Amino acid sequence: MIYILGLSAYYHDSAAVLLCDGEIVAAAQEERFTRKRHDADFPVHAVEFCLGRAGISLSEVDHIVFYDKPFLKFERLLETHLATAPVGLPAFIKAMPVWLKEKLYLKKLLRDSLSELARCEVKDLPALLFSSHHQAHAASAYYASPFDKAVVLCLDGVGEWATTTAWLGEGNQLKPLWQINFPHSLGLLYSAFTYYAGFRVNSGEYKLMGLAPYGEARYVDLILEHLLDLKEDGSFRLDMSYFNFASGLTMTSKKFHRLFGSEPRKPESELRQRDMDIAKSIQVVTEEIVLRLAKTLRKETGVENLCMAGGVALNCVANGRLLKESVFKNVWVQPAAGDAGGALGAAYIAWFQYLNKPGMAAQSDHMQGALLGTEYDDEAIEKILLSENMVYKKYETEALLDVVTEYLDKEMVVGWFQGRMEFGPRALGNRSILGDPRSEEMQSIINLKIKNRESFRPFAPAVLQEKAAEWFEINIKSPYMLFVAQLKKDKCVDDAAADCVQGFARLKKKRSQVPAITHVDNSARVQTVSAESNAMFYRLLTRFEKLTQCPMLINTSFNVRGEPVVESPGDALRCFLKTDMDVLAIGSFVVLKTEQPEKKPVPVYDDKTGEQLVNDVSAKQLRQFALSTGIMVSLIFGLFFPWLAGSKMNTSVFVYSALWAGWGLLLPKTLTPLYNVWMRFGQVMHKIMTPLILSIIYFVLITPLGLVMRMFANDPLNRKLDAAADSYREQSQAIKADDLEKPF
Amino acid sequence: MLEFLTDLWQFMRARKKYWLFPVVLIMALLGALLVLGPGSSIAPFIYTLF
Incomplete structure (x- = not known):
């Protein structure tokens, strides 16, 4: 038996899925266990559940597949800042720390997390593979569908570069056809309106969809005339002067607010008729884009089955319209169409493409009713x-x-x-x-x-x-x-x-x-x-x-x-x-x-967003503190400063440092108050230095490089609108099976 | 770290974006200061020196 573990993590909706010989054994989102909505942490509990359900240990898993290519995502992030510098400093400061600390070293991060979970050495872990984000979405839709031949349309905010992709699935093969790249994204366009209507991006989109039936589509022409250039084939480019998500901390720009005549609605404030009209208008535009893309796919491929995935595929009003218009004979949408489903797609890609296993017999529901999680007797x-x-x-x-x-x-x-x-x-x-x-x-x-x-x-x-x-x-x-x-x-x-x-x-x-x-x-x-x-x-x-x-x-x-x-x-x-x-x-x-005899008290969940506490410190931490600070003081005050001043090294510093370290080693608990003060000082310094260091990188490195790129008219974001062009679709590159071994 | 550098180099070659290598490398090195993070007891020394 071959076990494949698919993972999604570190962005939103972390999840784990376990396949056994290509069939789903178990699948779950981490948020359900941690009680933290859209939890993005490594899915420890979900992985433990999946392995427990199959009765195996991690060492018995043959392949572990992550649903994203981290290097490509970092490339997009970096090139976006190069294209928009010098106006994107706040976004740069917000995004970079987690990349420089963790996500850039995702391979190591994953291996460390997995080895800790399995209590084994990193070298004993199964092989680690990486699918691309949209490849995982497409696989989750096609391989789980009841079809043995279908076209797949993936629409979401953004993965690495792609925001919209089309695929052809036949047998066990899933080939990319074409794509639209960041920042031109239907998902982000919808999220921009979600933000403008005062709902939370990445979770409030379904509220906007629910609000739409109350409104009139008064702003459709305004959206189509100003915010995007929509081609007959459904491909589009956004006019980025109306949006701020590429380089800012908000979704929409002041120009967008001027166009619609007001600032974004304040969250939780009263919903007005114009908010409903705006919701209806963007819903109509979304449906129009989805319909045009679907019609193009149907016309160009002749295939009668359509599969869909990606966050936009959860827009069930647009899906209903697709059915009503009968563009395709059959439409199947992956129920876990968001990032959680990427874990399933990543695992499927390893089974069908990397291991080249034959396609599954067409059956009504490989998803087993999506009843794939925990159960209790x-x-x-x-x-x-x-x-x-x-x-x-x-x-x-x-x-x-x-x-x-x-x-x-x-x-x-x-x-x-x-x-x-x-x-x-x-x-x-x-x-x-x-x-x-x-x-x-x-x-x-x-x-x-x-x-x-x-x-x-x-x-x-x-x-x-x-x-x-x-x-x-x-x-x-x-x-x-x-x-x-x-x-x-x-x-x-x-x-x-x-x-x-x-x-x-x-x-x-x-x-x-x-x-x-x-x-x-x-x-x-x-x-x-x-x-x-x-x-x-x-x-x-x-x-x-x-x-x-x-x-x-x-x-x-x-x-x-x-x-x-x-x-x-x-x-x-x-x-x-x-x-x-x-x-x-x-x-x-x-x-x-x-x-029930009386109203029972309800336990309250801890908010997991708080800072790390420094009160409960182990003796080992205190000894390390004494030793490392002693060494640092010796190096700086005993060697470095005297060398800088051209004087002899200060031996008394070594004596004091040795005494300090000895004290810490023998009586570590007595250092607790000093340790707490020192660590608080470190946290304050960290808060000051992080933006400072990143600002230096931004202005000394990113901005000049970005300006040079612009001098050569190189725009990695392809922001120029071309009224004369027939299409904004780009040919997708072929994917080889061994591409899965690379994090890019 | 060696594996990271190897992956990074192969990535640049595959994408034909060699100019990204020094950018990412400088960012990774300066980013190491951030890696020390608020949980390290030697971080205040490094930050002060910087």
Whole structure:
């Protein structure tokens, strides 16, 4: 058996995936374990889980594949600063420390982290490989898809250089076709508007998408005329004078703000109609670009299957439009389309391209319903319930389904924790909060009392697959909640009064028989559920339909605002206790909020962003402190300064230093106060010196070099717009199997 | 470090961007001052001297 471990880390959404002979054994995001949203640290816990699931140690893994080429990324960073100097100093100071300390030496960093995890020598580790960022995205989409021939479209913010790539997958081969490079990025364009609308970049994009149906597309022409040059084939270049993300600390420039008539909306401030109009406008532009690119691919290759990945592929409204326009016969989107899914793609590339293993037989779902994460048996769950003194009841499966169905029918909100955790950003029925979509109140109840979030965002329906077409304008399987479809007209309620209402008040108007999942434009983000994709959830939906004639439930992720989806029974219980959730159905157990004797205190997670504490110091650290400072004092004051002054070396300094070091070696704990003061001094010096050193590098090295480059009209960012050109697409270079061995 | 320099050189050759080598090297050397970081007890000496 051949085991391949795929890793994504150090940017956002760290994750690990384990393949065994090309099949996914386990996959998980690090954030679920550390409870730190979008955790970018090395995925220690996710790797441990994957290895544990397979029952192997790291030494039994044949290849480890990282999802990114660090040298190419550094090249892009450096050339971006060369192209924009001298205006990018703050961004340079912000970005460089982590590169110069860690990311430039990523190979070593990875090996050190892995050897620490496996408690082995670096030399005993499996071979380390590197796929490119978009190659990993493309592989995660194509090899996991049900197709043996497909074109792949990857759209995200940026990887190394590429922001948009097209690929042709056939059998076990995945060949690059063309690409668009940084800074011309659809993902970053969407993120710029996310920033401008007052949401957080890299996590607030789905809020902007949820806001769009409230708006009118008033700014589409303005965007197309000023912000980008969009060609007929869907390729584009951004006018970088409107953006600041290449060299600044913000996404948009003052020129952008002047164009739209105001500064960016302040986070958490009231959302205005113009914010909604802007959201709608950029959504329309995004859809137009995706459609044009897809049409070009279809026309040029003739292939009828399309796979998609990259952060933009999570824009399920654009995906729904692709389906509606029938550009391709079949469309499949990788459920972990963001960077976490890169770990899967990296592992797949090693299996199919590096090891040249034959393509998998076309089957409906290599992703196994994305149920690839941790699971807990009843024994482990009951242990947690007992330790928290919870009042609960245990049921056989049939009885559990019956009782939960009844609670849902009574408009109670149910935390549903069953089976293996999902991989990717969506909860698909194993770590979900469920509710009755027929209820007019359920939207507000779950949003405000449980999720603690803005009330403008709709919930997704999980619907029985065989009933989906009766309720929605959808004729494909959508097990991963990645396509938006319109509710059937006969399920909508004709409410003339609703048309007179503006803004968020529109959401409160009953627009359909299932108001809690219907957005103001009568659309819904549909998840179809089959016995094959999730047997237990399917049975629950079947029960609910039998009781209510409604074949769907509200399905939203089991978490509160700002926290990752729950991973363990402990996480689920904490989330249940600190919200107004009514029922927790966890394994074979049902916990009712009303049956708990008293309001239980909820443990608070540590904020992991704090600085390293210097109070708890080991004797070893103190001895090292005494020894190293003694040596440094001897060298500087005993040798260096006397040499500088042309005098004899100062032997008394050596004596004092030796006494100091001896004191530290014999009585280390007595040095603790001095150590703390010294280290605080070091931290202050570090904060002063880091920007100073980087400013010197920037002005003495980067800026002159950048100016020389510009003298020779060399722009690595290709910012010039060319109205006469037919396309901005660039031919991609062929990739050889052994390219995976290089970090570039 | 040797492996890093070898990788760096091969990278420059593959990308035909030899001019990047001294830039990256100078940055890596000066960056070593930052590598000392706030957790090292000799960092204050180095920073003061610098």
